[in-house]
Amino acid sequence: MKGKHSCELLDEDRFAAPDDLKDEKGYDYYEMDRQYGKTTHNACANQPCRNRCCEDNPCSNGGTCTELCNHAKQKFNCTCAKGFFGKLCEKKSPTSRKQLQLQAKRPKNSTVYTLYDPASKSFYQTFCDLTSETGFVSTLIESFSLADNNNFKNQPFLKDHPVSQNSFKWNKFRLSLPIMNSTLSHSTYVRATCDFNTDGLVTTDYLRAKTTDLNILQLNSRPCVKMEYINIRGYH
Secondary structure, eight states: TTOOOOOOHHHHHHOTTTTTTTOOOOOOOOOOOOOOOOOSSOOOOBOOOOOOTTOOOOTTOOOEEEEEEEEETTEEEEETTTTTTTTSSSSEEESHHHHHHTTTTOOOOOOOEEETTTTTTEEEEEEOSSSTTOOOEOOOOOOEOOOGGGGGOOOOOOSSBBBBTTSOTEEEEEEEEHHHHHHHHHHEEEEEEHHHHHHHHOOOSSEEETTTTTTTTGGOSSOOOOOOOBBBTHHH
């Protein structure tokens, strides 16, 4: 009856976007199908069919459209320009750790996050401390237990020695040299402490220095650097 029924044409079908379509009481789903026939003329290797789906170029942000005819449910494909992704190249790739965190709805908890490094174009895991010091956000670059000390004591920071950066572990962890370089280039302070994963930030056995004064990637055997704060077993 008029006013009680309607028909909605969807942008995707159940094959192209199976996770987006959910059963809902009172609604029926119908498919529109298209059949293709092979031809012996007007066809070439790089354009085996002509379905006119690329005439208006549905690909956004400089993407290139290619018509497809192997399956009636997949009529075209978008090859996205650098920096964009998605079926129609409508989504912008994250270009920095800050941008990725904003996409994650402004996280407020100190926990392990998966971050994106634009320099190496790779994802990695590390602990981000967002709460222990007001006005500061810290990214962990190395952590190890006393039992695993031998795996790190002969590996200076200037040497590329990634450990568990794709599967975070407090007792045995270190970022790769390229990611440490990228992280430090956006950092203003560097700090070191003990037992953070169990005790939180305790200023006994703790140091903090500006990255302009202390470059951990260029430490000499006996460096003399300026510290903003240092406390060793209660002495500071």
